[in-house]
Structure formats: structure tokens, C-alpha cells
Amino acid sequence: MDYLSIIVLIFSPLIAAALLFSSFFKHNEVRIRRFSKGFASLHFLYTILFLVFFNPLKDGISYYKEITFFGSDWIQPLGLKMAFGLDGLSLLMVILTSFIFLLALIASKSNIKSKHKFYYSMIFLLQTAVLGVFCARDMFLFFMFWELELVPMYFLIGQWGDKKAKASAMKFVLYTFFGSLFMLLGILLLHFYNFATYGNLTGDFSQIAISTPEFPMFMQIVISILLLIGFAVKMPIVPLHTWLPDAHVDAPTPVSMILAAILLKMGAFGIIRFNMQLLPEAFKLIAPVLVIFAIVNIIYTALVAYSQTDLKKIVAYSSISNMGIVLLGLCSLNLIGFSGAVFQMIAHGVISAGLFMLVGIIYIRTKTREIIELGGLGAVMPRLMGFGLILSLAAVGLPLLVGFVGEFLVFLGAFNSDLDIKIYTGLAIFILVLSAAYMLRLLHKTFWANIFEKWQGIKDITNHEFVVLFALILVVGFFGVFPMAIIEIVQPVLTNILQFLQI
Amino acid sequence: MEIDILKTLIFYGFAGAMILFALLSIFAFRILYSLLAAVCVFFAAAGIYFILGADYNAVVQIAIYGIAIPILFVMAIMFTSDKLDKKIYITFKPRFFFSFLGLGVLFLSLIYLIATSLSLNSNSAWILQKQTLFINKYQMFNALSEGFFVNYVFAFELLSLLLLIVVVGISTLNLIKEAKSDE
């Protein structure tokens, strides 16, 4: 639809950020918060409109738009455009982003106690950056938004976080910067080799995708590996994951929600965008190796999560484990696996946001996250226990909840894969029982064991928190029952990738 | 081939003196000896210029490096002499040996490069070419004046401005006032 502007979609949060940062709002906390929430809900409704008018069967990019400056493109001498567009996958991620940001803003009330103006403007800046990543149709634009996301994240973790927050924020930035420089190198090589083969300077994804099969195979693999390093840091894949637990533990709850639900998905999204759509042949060769990484990711982090005593760390490590499942789905190289991976991305986005919210609520009331100091909270917080139960079961993969569909599809895809990975997959499924173990242990120790005297007086969840959790539970239930609603949207994109892979 | 014995002797005399005094100057215990040796080096250099036919340069060299600069140095030395510690000699840190090693390598490689260029270079002239002294000094001054006032007139003007700026700049250094205000 012509009157839906993707530019407005991406840059309106930036305007909101500027408004908040300027002296327009003074230091009135309530007004700032109301404005933010109102704006975020409007933005969410706007993204829903995009979904309504989206044609899922159309194989290509909808809502395509370029920005020009005084008649020239963004960086004309390098052939780079500021071009945005949505395909099924980006649309899903955009809606998830807008949804989670709205919930995070609602959840901010009880978590953020100081520097409101700065906080909310940073959140909106982050939203622009993330939306830019998902909608960019140009490699360098993608990279720019990818890097831009670091600035607000640095402040969000460092300024409102816990004790070691500044160090964690620095670690987060340095790890991501390290990865993204390799990614930049990969992008530069893509750009250059496209120029060398076709003689036109461009960063457009669809044009690069046409020319990549002409590259020398060795170069394709090198570029693919360079790009993978960048995404692996973000995703994270195991040897490069050490920033994540720290960042999660020290970040305030809303930021943790955003980090787990959206920023980790950027890594997987990047792998689909670059490694699978642009360099399918190289990905086909790398996939068997990546499977090993994925399995290690699943097993190792599940084991680590089991040995943790900090609630937030358990959830953080389980996130890494879940991203391993996504990677396994992507490496299975068939439609079922791909659909499973994308579904798992959405599912984990919703579930992990809920779990972090849960942990945050407990932390606000008890000032501790140590599992041994908690116990029996179910008696005083029955509503929270109900939500916690549903979310944990979803994370474990109970049928009819959203987590089940993703995992089931991924493992089905992996078993049917042309690659000989049945043994690994079996191992992974076996180990996944562990995830049930640590999740149930978390539930048991916090909600059902003997209650300590000091926790007697604490109150159940407030309305704000209820809204957040309830919204998440709705999604968890709905897509658990109607998974095709998601899968239909991304199907064209995935079949398209599959066609390239089959050649 | 006929060898001009006198010229050889003169060259080796000057060159030997130069290297000897340069080494002396660096390894001398007292700064004054060091300066004296340096003056000898400058005079020997002037002699080398004479052999090469650069009379004018030689005269300027003697005037400036033989006389003016040493006087400045002597003033500086007199100014500091009573506070001078004889232990201030040369450093025997690791960097002494490293620099010795590095410069030795540099020396050998440059010797090699010069030697190979001498024999192999297409304008091999380097070894065969005989120095052609000027028939009359008029020719040399003609060339020099053309260099100064035609070819490099811009650089010459710039140099004059530079000297002017040095004078202006030294006035900003505030030699005497500054010293008092520091104490």
C-alpha cells in the first residue's frame, strides 16, 4: 500500500527520541513515560497495518523505498543507497521488535528510577537502529544500523545497570565491535568482488545476490566465514558468547528483555540475510561445520545453565542454548528446518522476554537473584507463579505452546536433512531434556520450595507487570495453536533461499 | 692508470681526520673536548668541499660552522660548566647495543647498495667518472647565482621570510623575563 511509509516506520522512533531529549519535556517523569508508551503503542499499531496489507504470497520486497539527498544517493561514489524494504522475514522481525519495545517500555516503570529523559530517548534510538537493521536493503546501510545499535546499548546497560554494569557494557561493545569489523571486511570484499565481476558499484542485496555465484569459490568461503564471525558474536555461538551472561546480568530488566528478544535475533537474521541469501553455495559447504557449533551451543550452554545459581544467568544461558537450536535449523538446509528456525526465533523472543520480566519482578521485590535464597514465592505471588509456569513450560517445549512448534520443526528438519547429522541431532534432543530439568528446577526452587520468613510480606505483581506478562502469554498461546500464521508469511522467502541452495 | 698521489693523500688526510675527530667528539669525556673535536670535523669538511671544487660552500662552512656555531656552543658550555657532571658521558643501556647493531646493519647494507650501484648501474659513470673541476670560478658563481635567483628564487624568498620569523619568534621567547618569572 502506498500510504504506508517504511521511512516513517523506521525513523519515527528517532523523532520521538529527539523530542524526549530536547527540553520539550522538562524532567516530568510521568509525562515522559506516558508519551513513550503512547508513542510505542501507536508504532505497534502502525506495524500491524503493514502486516494487514502485506501480501504473503508475493515473492519479493514490499514497501520498497529509497531516500535521496539533494538528488544523489546516500554514498553515491560507492554506489550505496539508503534503501529500505520489507520481505516476510523482516516484517516478522519488525512486528516482534515493535511489540517487545512496547512491553519493555511498560516494564520500565518499576525498573528505571533516574535519568528518565535520557533513558527513553536511548530506547527509541535503539529501536530505530534495530528496525534499520531489519529493513535495510543495502549492505552498508545494514552495517551502519548494526553499529549504531551499540551506542544506545552501551548507555542502557552502563547507566541503569547493576554493580559491574560499566565493565559489562564495555565488554558488550568491544565484542560486538570486534565481530562487526570482520563483518565489515566481508562486506567490503563482497562490494569489491561485485565490482570486479560486474563493473558496477552497488551494495544492494538483490544485486549482490545475483553476482555472488560468479565469485571464486575460495573467496565466497572466506567472505562467508568473515561475515559469520560478526554474526556469531551477536547470536552468540559458543566460543564468542562470554559477553552475553555479563551483559544480561548487569542490564536492567527492560534492556535484558530487548537484548534477549531482539538483539540476539539480529545475529540469526544476519546469517539468513548474508550467508544464506547472498552466499548460498558457500553456506552449503560451511553448514556441516556449523552444525557442530550448533550442537555444542545447545549442549554446552544447557549444561552450564544447569550449574548456575543466578536466576538471570540461567535464563541467559538458556537463551544461548535456544539460539543453538535456531542455528541447527538453519543448517539443516530444508524448508522444515528453516521454518522451524524462524519460528524458534519468534518463540524465543517472546519467551525469553517473559522470563527476564519474571526474574526482574522477583528481583525488584527480593533484591536477590540467587536461587538458594529464594523459595516458596508461589504462596505470596500466585499470579506470578501462574505466568511463570506457562512461560517455563513454553521454554521447555510443551505442546500447544509456542516453544514446542519451533523445536519440533527444527529437529524434524534436522532429521530429514540431506546432511548426515542424525546422530548429533539425537544427542541434542537427548540433552535437551536437561533444559526441562533446569527450567523446572528454577520453578521449583523459586515458587514451590519452603518459603523463607523474610519473603512473607512481598506483594504480587502490579497492573503494569500483569499487562506485560499477559500480552506475552497471549502470544505464546496463540501461535502455539496456530503456528501457520507465522510460517505462511516467511514461506516465500525460505523457499527462495532453498531454490538457490538446490542449484 | 695514473693516480694523482697528492690528491689521494689530501683526501685521505681530511677523511681520516674527520672520522677520527667525529668519533673523538662522541666519546670524549668532557663536553669542551667534544666541541673542539667537532670544530676540527667542520674544518676538515670544509677541506673536503675545497677538493670537490665547492669553494664558496667551504668558505660559508668555515664562517658558520668553524666560527659562529662553536662560539654559541662555548657560551652554552660556559653557562653550564660548573654544574656539569663528568659522569654524563654516554648511555650504556640496551639501546646502545641495539642502535649499534642497527646502524651497523644499515651501514653494511648501504655500502653494499652503493657498491652495486657503482658497478652495475647503467649510468655506471659513478666509478669511471672523473671529477671535472671548473675552469674558472666565474662559471661556478654564475651557476650558483642562477640557482639562487632564478631556479630557486621562491625558496630563497621563503628562506628570507623564515629568518625574519625567527627574529620575531625569538622576541616572543622572552629570554630574560621568562627566566626570572620561573624562579
Add this chain to the structure above:
Amino acid sequence: MNNILNLIFDIGLYHYLFLALILFLIGLFGTIISKNILKVLISVEFMLTAVNINFIAFASFFDNIKLHGFVFSLFYIAIGAVETALALAIFYLMFQAKQSVNTEDYEDGAGERC
């Protein structure tokens, strides 16, 4: 044999080049190892002289019509003299405050200074 004798005793361009090279390296060596600031300055002068010998030798062997080398060397003598004089003036100012000619007293270099 005769050839080698010729090489040694028949004064050619390469004699001057070697002389200049040795003097240059002595100067460089001196700037690095000298502990006395004034000696560092003197060593710099040696390097300058070596460069001048090079220029004059090349000019008188190859370029005796235009004599660019002679001109360059004269320019360099002037610049070098000014540089030395200036260095001594600033040395005078510096010395008044610190009362030392030892390079090590002025050494901070790339280290950390708090």
C-alpha cells in the same frame, strides 16, 4: 691487484660517499647514545655535514652545469645554523629551570605521566 689499488687510491665519487655515510652514521649513533644534551646537538651537526658532503660530491661529479647540489647545501647550512642557534637559546631557557644537561632527566617519552 692493480685494479684494487686503483679503487683505493684513485679518488672517485664513491670515496666521498663512503666518507659521508660513515659520518652520517656516527652522527646518528651519537644522537642516540649521548647523555649530554649539547653532545646530541653536535651529533646532529655531523649528520648535517654528511648530507652536505653528499650533495656537493654528487653535484661536482654529475651536475656541474646547474650545480643544484651546491645551492641545496648552502640552503641547508643556513637552515642548520639557525636551527642550532635556536636550539641553544631554548636549551638556555630549559636549563634555567632544571639545571641539568643529562638527557635522562628529560626523558618521559611514551611512558605514563600522572
Add this chain to the structure above:
Amino acid sequence: MDFLQNITNIMLPEMTIVAFILLQIILSMFLDMKFYKLAKWLTVLGIFLATSLCTKVQIEPIYYGFKNAIISDNYTIFFKGLILISSFLIVFLTKKTISSRRNSAFQFNALILTVILGALTLVSANDFLTMFISMETLGFAMFFLIAFDKGFKSKEATFKYLIISAVASSIFLFGVSYLYGITGHLNFSLIYEYFLEKNPTLLYSMAAIFITCGLTFKLGVIPFANWILDIYEDASTSVVTLLSIVPKVAMFGILARLLVFPLSYSFELTFVLVLIAVVTAIWANVLAIRQKNIKRLLACSSSANAAYVLFTVSLVSVFNLSTVLFYLVAYIFMNIGVFAAVIILESSEFSNKLYEFKNFAYTNPVFTLCFATCILGLAGFPITAGFISKIYLFSAIARSGLVFLPFLIVLMITIVVSVYYYLRVVKFMFEKSDTVESEVIAYKTSSAIVILYCCAAITVVLGIFPSKIIELCQLMAYNI
């Protein structure tokens, strides 16, 4: 008449500057101390006039003047413009430096103009003699500027600068003498033409390496970089701003010309320069981690930035040159912005220690925003010019050949290190501390504030709309 024609065609900006230098000197003899403000405005006027004369469109692509000693093409005009604009901004930052020594205001401004003059002639030099004299003009004026501050610290810095400068120029001239011996010329174009017919020997490469090693001093890269931290710390900040920008820009301008014309036949030189650049990047970035003083940190940062540019300059091609030009444009504004912030802090009685920056974000939000923008620009975060310029620079290196990829990877890893120390500055500003009293910056130097805001704005604007400037850079690079 030839002389006059040369002047009107190609030397107008330089002659304007010379006229204003002489004017300043004459006024310094006759005017009283209380007219010290006049000096600054005269300088501003001079630079402005020179800039406007500089942008005069060239009718012919290349002019030679003074028997080929001077060259004027679009490339040099671009560099002249760059130098003049950056010094135009820097002149406004000198208020604090002059305030303690008003009786020397005219001399000070004459010296600044001389630095500019030296940079202008250096960029347009076409033979080694003119180049050397321009270099020394620039250098001598710089000595006095560094020594201008009261106290012996600045004298010590000057002495270090002077000695290293003398050694560096000796090494440079040693190389030049060999080049002269091999070819018999001092003129760039003649040396270039000489080797069209004859094969360069190894001695030629050695001479080229000597020449560039001598030049690296002014760039602040490794063989002579040790003292640069002391010099940056001890000299007064506005002078350091000048020192970190004008000589470097001019030196890169002439270095590119050298590498395109007389030194273009040496393959060894490329590798030596690349090695120097990589080693400097490692050295400077690792050193900067430990620095607690913002000026010393900026010294390391400017060294590292010079290394990135040197890397690209050494891989000579027209495209690389255009990226270098854009990098310099971006770097100038970010660097001036950062130094303007440091000057504002100094004039409000803050010391240069990083831990004194605490609470700034809450007491002076706008100042912090601009300062952080410039710092993040230097680190290379997006929507600043630093991001675009780094991408553009690396795209040049990446397309220069696979041989340089390992070096590029090392360079990128050092950039990760640099992000750490740049972010540390920002971190301190956002840190809340109860022990340090929250002080509001006294905006005594309004001109510095304006410069800071302008630079931050330009940094952001260049980061969003770089297209036109990059096109300009490419146009100029094709015209070398």
C-alpha cells in the same frame, strides 16, 4: 613579468598570507598591548581573504611557476582550502593561550600565519628544495608556538620537538641527496621522467625509504613518535590543535604527491610504509589505553589516525587518494571539535585528567553531547563522519589486493582497542560521583563553544550526507 604572472596565477593565497604576516610584524612594533584583540581579527581576515582567493577556479588544469618549483592544480587547491579552513577554525581557539601573554599577541598571530604559509607552500612544492624550505618554515614557526606558553615545560617540549625535527630532516635530506645523485635532478616531474627510461636500482628504494622515514616525524608515526606525547601534553592546547592538524594535512598532501611522482617506482617502499603504519597503529592504540590525561590520549589517537591514513596513502591509486582526502576532511572537524572541548575545560579551570570529567553529563548536557559526538566520531561510530570515512578508507585498502588483507585485519583489531579508550572518555563523563563536586563549566570562551558546536554538527552532517563531499574528493584526487 613572468614573476608577476606566476604570482597572480598560483600564489595569491600565499601572497595574502605573507602580506598579513608582515602587517602583523609591523603592527607589533607600533601598537600598544591593549590592541591585542586586533591581532586575532587580522589573522581571521587574512585567512578569510586567502581562502576566498584560493577558491578561484582554475582555467587550466595545471600551472607551473618559478621554473617548475611550484605547482598548482585542483589537488593542491583542495589541500590549500583544507588547511585554510582548519586554521580558520583553530585561530578562534587561541584566546586562552594569548590571555597570559597579551604583549606578544601580534607575534603569536604572525607565527600562526607562518605555519599556514609553510603548509600552503609545502603542498604546492614541486621540487625537493622548495619542499624542504617550506617544511622548515612550518617547523620553525611551530617551535616558537610550542614554546609560547609560560613556564619551562613548554620549552622542554620545544627542545624535544626541535631535536627530533633536526634529526628527521637530516635523514630526509640524506635520502634526497642519493636521489639527486642517481637522477641529477631535484624536481619531482624530472625525477619521474628520468625513471621512465631507466630502471630504478635498489639504492633508489633505499633513498625513497630514507626520504619517507624523514617525513614520518611530522606525521607522528613510529620511528620518531616517542616524544609526541610529551609535546602534546606540555604545549598549550590551541597550539597542539594546530600541530595535530595543519602539518599533518600538508605532509599527507606532499607525501601523496611524492608517492605518485618521484618515489612511485619503489615496491619496497610500499611495504615499509605499510609496516610502519601497522606498527604505529598497534603502538599508539595500546599506549593510549594507559593514559589518564586527555591530551596524551589525543596524541596517541592522532598518531593512530595518521597510521590509518599512511596505510592508504602508501597503496597509491586514485581511488585510495580520494578516500584519504575524505578521511582528512572528516578527521579535521572531529579533532578540532575534541580539542575545542578540551580548551573549554581548561579555561573553566578543569585539569586534563579523565577522572575530572565525572558528572559532566548532568551538569552540562549539551556540551557533553557535542564532545561525545566528536569522540565517538573518532572511534568510528555511525551517523558521524568517522564511520563513513573509516568504511571508505577500508574499502580502498580492501580493493588494493589480497596481500594487504592480513595487515588490514591487524589494523581493524587495533581499532577495537581504540574504541575502548574513546569510550572510556565518554564513560567518565556519564559517571555519577558524589566525591567530585559537580561543577558547571564556566563558558568563558564563547568562540570555542561555537567551534565545538559547529564541529559536532558538521561531524553528524557529514556522517549522514557524505555523498557530495566524497564526489568532490574524487574529483580532486583525479586531478593530481
